[in-house]
Amino acid sequence: xxxxxxxxxxxxxxxxxxxxxxxxxxxxxxxxxxxxxxxxxxxxxxxxxxxxxxxxxxxxxxxxxxxxxxxxxxxxxxxxxxxxxxxxxxxxxxxxxxxxxxxxxxxxxxxxxxxxxxxxxxxxxxxxxxxxxxxxxxxxxxxxxxxxxxxxxxxxxxxxxxxxxxxxxxxxxxxxxxxxxxxxxxxxxxxxxxxxxxxxxxxxxxxxxxxxxxxxxxxxxxxxxxxxxxxxxxxxxxxxxxxxxxxxxxxxxxxxxxxxxxxxxxxxxxxxxxxxxxxxxxx
Amino acid sequence: xxxxxxxxxxxxxxxxxxxxxxxxxxxxxxxxxxxxxxxxxxxxxxxxxxxxxxxxxxxxxxxxxxxxxxxxxxxxxxxxxxxxxxxxxxxxxxxxxxxxxxxxxxxxxxxxxxxxxxxxxxxxxxxxxxxxxxxxxxxxxxxxxxxxxxxxxxxxxxxxxxxxxxxxxxxxxxxxxxxxxxxxxxxxxxxxxxxxxxxxxxxxxxxxxxxxxxxxxxxxxxxxxxxxxxxxxxxxxxxxxxxxxxxxxxxxxxxxxxxxxxxxxxxxxxxxxxxxxxxxxxxxxxxxxxxxxxxxxxxxxxxxxxxxxxxxxxxxxxxxxxxxxxxxxxxxxxxxxxxxxxxxxxxxxxxxxxx
Numbered sequence: 001x002x003x004x005x006x007x008x009x010x011x012x013x014x015x016x017x018x019x020x021x022x023x024x025x026x027x028x029x030x031x032x033x034x035x036x037x038x039x040x041x042x043x044x045x046x047x048x049x050x051x052x053x054x055x056x057x058x059x060x061x062x063x064x065x066x067x068x069x070x071x072x073x074x075x076x077x078x079x080x081x082x083x084x085x086x087x088x089x090x091x092x093x094x095x096x097x098x099x100x101x102x103x104x105x106x107x108x109x110x111x112x113x114x115x116x117x118x119x120x121x122x123x124x125x126x127x128x129x130x131x132x133x134x135x136x137x138x139x140x141x142x143x144x145x146x147x148x149x150x151x152x153x154x155x156x157x158x159x160x161x162x163x164x165x166x167x168x169x170x171x172x173x174x175x176x177x178x179x180x181x182x183x184x185x186x187x188x189x190x191x192x193x194x195x196x197x198x199x200x201x202x203x204x205x206x207x208x209x210x211x212x213x214x215x216x217x218x219x220x221x222x223x224x225x226x227x228x229x230x231x232x233x234x235x236x237x238x239x240x241x242x243x244x245x246x247x248x249x250x251x252x253x254x255x256x257x258x259x260x261x262x263x264x265x266x267x268x269x270x271x272x273x274x275x276x277x278x279x280x281x282x283x
Numbered sequence: 284x285x286x287x288x289x290x291x292x293x294x295x296x297x298x299x300x301x302x303x304x305x306x307x308x309x310x311x312x313x314x315x316x317x318x319x320x321x322x323x324x325x326x327x328x329x330x331x332x333x334x335x336x337x338x339x340x341x342x343x344x345x346x347x348x349x350x351x352x353x354x355x356x357x358x359x360x361x362x363x364x365x366x367x368x369x370x371x372x373x374x375x376x377x378x379x380x381x382x383x384x385x386x387x388x389x390x391x392x393x394x395x396x397x398x399x400x401x402x403x404x405x406x407x408x409x410x411x412x413x414x415x416x417x418x419x420x421x422x423x424x425x426x427x428x429x430x431x432x433x434x435x436x437x438x439x440x441x442x443x444x445x446x447x448x449x450x451x452x453x454x455x456x457x458x459x460x461x462x463x464x465x466x467x468x469x470x471x472x473x474x475x476x477x478x479x480x481x482x483x484x485x486x487x488x489x490x491x492x493x494x495x496x497x498x499x500x501x502x503x504x505x506x507x508x509x510x511x512x513x514x515x516x517x518x519x520x521x522x523x524x525x526x527x528x529x530x531x532x533x534x535x536x537x538x539x540x541x542x543x544x545x546x547x548x549x550x551x552x553x554x555x556x557x558x559x560x561x562x563x564x565x566x567x568x569x570x571x572x573x574x575x576x577x578x579x580x581x582x583x584x585x586x587x588x589x590x591x592x593x594x595x596x597x598x599x600x601x602x603x604x605x606x607x608x609x610x611x612x613x614x615x616x617x618x619x620x621x622x623x624x625x626x627x628x629x630x631x632x633x634x635x636x637x638x
Contacts, residue, residue, distance in 0.1 A: 177366070177368065179364050179366055179368040180368045180369070180370060180371070182335055182355070182362075182364075182368070183362065183364060183368040183369075183370075183429075184370070184381065185334075185335070185355040185356050186333060186334075186335075186355055186356075186358075186360055186361065186362040186430075187361075187381050187382030187385055187429070187433065188356045188357070188359070188382060188385040188386060188433070189356060189381070189385050190356055193385075197381075198370060201372045202371070202372060204372075279372050280371070280372035280373060280374070280413060281372075281413060
């Protein structure tokens with residue numbers, strides 16, 4: 001290999017596509033976020049940072065940012081907690097069981113997102129399936145509020161993003177060499193200790209990748225939060241949508257979008273550092 | 284440190300017996316190799332001793348104590364894997380400390396014992412590195428240090444040197460044997476490499492098809508093979524079969540090899556296994572030799588190997604000292620081949636066929 005056909009040269013066709021179709025439009029929006037929005041007429045000519053400062057200082061917006069990050073963390077953590085045992089089972093069971101389990105994990109992805117979210121509404125509503133059942137058997141007197149709040153969002157989003165976590169973890173667990181675990185056993189480590197000192201750290205790259213994927217998908221999800229959160233219980237994605245489509249306040253929407261992106265990148269970078277330290281540089 | 288006994292050890296997968304009734308006793312501090320072609324069951328036996336595989340039958344005893352159903356973690360063994368199986372997310376120090384910590388060694392004595400184990404394999408200066416920063420040979424040393432650090436009753440080696448290059452392997456063989464003698468830990472060493480088994484073992488157990496073929500010292504196995512399988516498997520040999528007539532084996536092409544009286548009954552099919560180095564190559568016409576013509580000559584350092592035709596379709600391979608008088612024959616030259624039949628292994632074909 002020589003001349004232009006190496007390094008950046010080889011990556012350049014893809015690089016051009018990404019630059020032209022992804023990065024450029026995003027950057028084109030940057031000036032938009034630096035103007036003031038004047039209702040009825042559009043944007044002012046003057047440059048200002050007030051769209052950014054408003055979002056970071058106003059309690060209303062700060063609550064939404066906090067809520068979004070909290071929701072992302074909860075969903076990621078729940079997906080990990082539910083996904084790891086399942087992925088572990090799939091990695092260590094017979095090929096026939098693995099095939100069956102993989103099908104079950106992937107199957108929900110074939111269903112439309114809106115349909116699945118509506119499904120949760122019928123389950124979680126005040127007069128929905130779950131509440132009616134609990135009241136019929138006398139466990140509760142009045143319905144538990146599970147819709148248009150954090151509970152509903154977390155349940156719905158965990159259900160939707162669990163398959164991504166499981167598939168990432170499955171690959172990671174399958175890549176743990178069995179003789180490394182066996183070596184630990186010959187050195188007098190119990191099964192539980194082998195899991196926590198060998199298997200879990202060795203799957204750190206998969207845990208990291210799965211967590212980042214689920215976290216990013218969750219905080220940028222629009223359809224599910226809109227349906228399960230309703231118009232009033234907002235997160236960043238629905239807020240940005242409303243700024244653009246309802247209020248036609250493009251400068252605010254753009255600046256909110258940039259802040260969401262910045263937070264996301266920061267968290268990915270931080271998570272990578274933590275995971276690398278924990279796994280002895282493997283992740 | 285303890286005596287290891289296997290009694291009628293068996294492992295079957297469905298109808299197939301991978302290990303078929305293996306009984307042997309390894310003395311305290313002894314290093315025994317399990318040697319055999321792939322599929323002979325040697326690794327299976329090792330994994331059963333380690334507790335990573337459950338035997339289908341039989342019994343494993345260490346120092347008189349039955350450990351056949353004891354979980355791996357409580358067997359007090361050290362196992363060195365072919366793949367090294369180091370913990371990639373831990374430093375060399377932590378790798379070696381792992382087994383010591385599980386046995387409750389802490390603080391200053393932990394550091395001392397890890398450093399001692401690393402010192403034994405000359406790696407004390409690399410304690411802070413991660414396995415991926417080490418060469419293959421260094422990784423194998425770490426694996427060795429990790430296995431010996433807790434001073435187990437039993438050391439098990441699963442082809443530990445087969446991933447190293449030849450020169451390093453020779454060095455490691457010597458070091459490994461030295462270390463094992465120093466520590467005096469009873470050891471079982473699995474290998475498919477006969478010269479490796481010869482050079483490091485106190486005794487060698489030769490296996491084929493899940494059964495013991497011979498269990499004795501390297502010298503005895505080399506000089507006095509128990510059956511045709513061992514005779515062919517150890518060393519490099521010519522193998523001739525034919526009916527026994529008038530005290531000689533007819534090997535085709537009108538040639539006959541005289542055998543010692545009493546080796547087999549008249550008229551039976553017998554087999555002669557003759558090592559390459561038990562054949563002398565002399566100038567043509569020399570006394571008591573078979574007439575032949577050199578077809579190939581290969582120079583292999585201190586030795587020269589000749590492939591010669593005795594008769595159409597009957598060839599013989601001989602290996603002689605390169606520096607000696609027989610080292611200089613060229614292809615096409617007529618020679619006399621003098622076979623030392625006293626050293627040959629001769630047995631009726633049926634007896635050796637079980638191997």
